[in-house]
Amino acid sequence: xxxxxxxxxxxxxxxxxxxxxxxxxxxxxxxxxxxxxxxxxxxxxxxxxxxxxxxxxxxxxxxxxxxxxxxxxxxxxxxxxxxxxxxxxxxxxxxxxxxxxxxxxxxxxxxxxxxxxxxxxxxxxxxxxxxxxxxxx
Amino acid sequence: xxxxxxxxxxxxxxxxxxxxxxxxxxxxxxxxxxxxxxxxxxxxxxxxxxxxxxxxxxxxxxxxxxxxxxxxxxxxxxxxxxxxxxxxxxxxxxxxxxxxxxxxxxxxxxxxxxx
Numbered sequence: 534x535x536x537x538x539x540x541x542x543x544x545x546x547x548x549x550x551x552x553x554x555x556x557x558x559x560x561x562x563x564x565x566x567x568x569x570x571x572x573x574x575x576x577x578x579x580x581x582x583x584x585x586x587x588x589x590x591x592x593x594x595x596x597x598x599x600x601x602x603x604x605x606x607x608x609x610x611x612x613x614x615x616x617x618x619x620x621x622x623x624x625x626x627x628x629x630x631x632x633x634x635x636x637x638x639x640x641x642x643x644x645x646x647x648x649x650x651x652x653x654x655x656x657x658x659x660x661x662x663x664x665x666x667x668x669x670x
Numbered sequence: 671x672x673x674x675x676x677x678x679x680x681x682x683x684x685x686x687x688x689x690x691x692x693x694x695x696x697x698x699x700x701x702x703x704x705x706x707x708x709x710x711x712x713x714x715x716x717x718x719x720x721x722x723x724x725x726x727x728x729x730x731x732x733x734x735x736x737x738x739x740x741x742x743x744x745x746x747x748x749x750x751x752x753x754x755x756x757x758x759x760x761x762x763x764x765x766x767x768x769x770x771x772x773x774x775x776x777x778x779x780x781x782x783x784x785x
Contacts, residue, residue, distance in 0.1 A: 537757060537760050537761065539761065539764050539765070539768070541768045541771075541772070543771070543772060544776070545775040549775060549778070550771075553771055559778070562770075562774045563767065563770035563771045563774045564767060564770075565767070566770075567770075640768075642764055642768075644760055644764070
């Protein structure tokens, strides 16, 4: 399985960073949208098992990002499935972890891709692939 | 779109999920090898090694050439580059999101003054 892991520090409390993901009014300002988007909708049902859907129109095309919440632990951790049906089959799992860091917050995002049809036994594949890639490049 | 190649990526995962096949790929990264040479470090039969090579071929990672009585294998890195595209796509996507989030958090106190 993949592991894409990225961290960023923000000058804001962990609660504010968490709410930026979980409050639709805040998320609508930044998550999967851009200042040039023609229209945008953000629906977040932030509870375990709740769904989320973001539709962002660019150049007349509605781009959809969808998923379901798997863990909700404000302000430390938010886990959700994430799919963009126009770009890829299947869903990834995204883990957002937020920790206090001085006066700010350190946010770490981990994306684990689960390719369509892949089974548990194949999970080693992604890390193995990048290990192999590192040998080749 | 480059990401919409799930069936091919599934073959790739399957091929890479096995430590023997990963070792074979590392060996092939050093140059062309005969099936027997790929089998030797794993104490396996020619037939067993050939089966692993077939899985690697199906994933597009290995090409086999028949030279006289030998089967020579060479590595084909293109599918791995495809996986690298995946990584680059999502790295760029999240970097853009983080930049936008940062801008929102910086602007927010002005928009939502404390009561």
